[in-house]
Amino acid sequence: MQSRLSRVPFKARESIFTGNPDIYRGDIQSACPAALAECAMALEDCCEEAYEAEKLVRDGTRDLPRMSRILDNERVFLLVDEGTIKRYKADLIECA
16 A cells, blocks of 8 residues: 555655745634645654554564563583483482
């Protein structure tokens, strides 16, 4: 889906007001200029896209604390032969 923002023909730093900005102040009954309405729709699209990006990041990192805890655990396994185990077992029995 292409947002309205990508269809807006704005140039960098181009004003959306083609006339005197004083005519837009204080006149509640006046109709909203088309350029201003398009600007508001573009801002809505920006907000929607920012929300979707934030939701994507949140969904991708929601499990991070649990995964960090799991990955922090470090277990070391030492493989020894049966003779060594019997020898240590015998040493423990002698000490007791």
